[in-house]
Amino acid sequence: xxxxxxxxHFKIPDTIREVRKCPGCGSIMFxxxxxxxxxxxREMPIRCFYYKSGSKFYAQCLDLNLIxxxxxxxxxxGRLQESMxxxxxxxxxxxxxxxxxxxxxxxLSWIHFYLHRIASRVKRWSVRRDKNHNVxxxxxxxxxCRCD
Numbered sequence: 001x002x003x004x005x006x007x008x009h010f011k012i013p014d015t016i017r018e019v020r021k022c023p024g025c026g027s028i029m030f031x032x033x034x035x036x037x038x039x040x041x042r043e044m045p046i047r048c049f050y051y052k053s054g055s056k057f058y059a060q061c062l063d064l065n066l067i068x069x070x071x072x073x074x075x076x077x078g079r080l081q082e083s084m085x086x087x088x089x090x091x092x093x094x095x096x097x098x099x100x101x102x103x104x105x106x107x108l109s110w111i112h113f114y115l116h117r118i119a120s121r122v123k124r125w126s127v128r129r130d131k132n133h134n135v136x137x138x139x140x141x142x143x144x145c146r147c148d
Contacts (some may be wrong), residue, residue, distance in 0.1 A: 017078035
């Protein structure tokens, strides 16, 4: 569905496909809808990640079981952001959200997500040796961003 068609039905902001980057490390950040429990007020986290498979990039939302594909990482993430907001709005307009929010992805998708997180964290660590050949670990990247 094109952005204009979704906006007509669900009032999605024009900037929903805009992809922002972390000012600290430059990695892509996801803009996700905020889901709050109407009974206790607790916010539900929305976990997303992107990866490359072959020549395409994929962005996946595990808590809504959505996936998008694009030519670039930014394209895939922008499409996923649009899909997430459109999905949440459609569910909310339809009445009961039981079984639809959250709508967890299959188990293998969660395994892929956690393996991706581990690999991303390992890549951020750099090992350097000082003059005495002692090994020091240095964390590069912002601790506060949800970039991976």
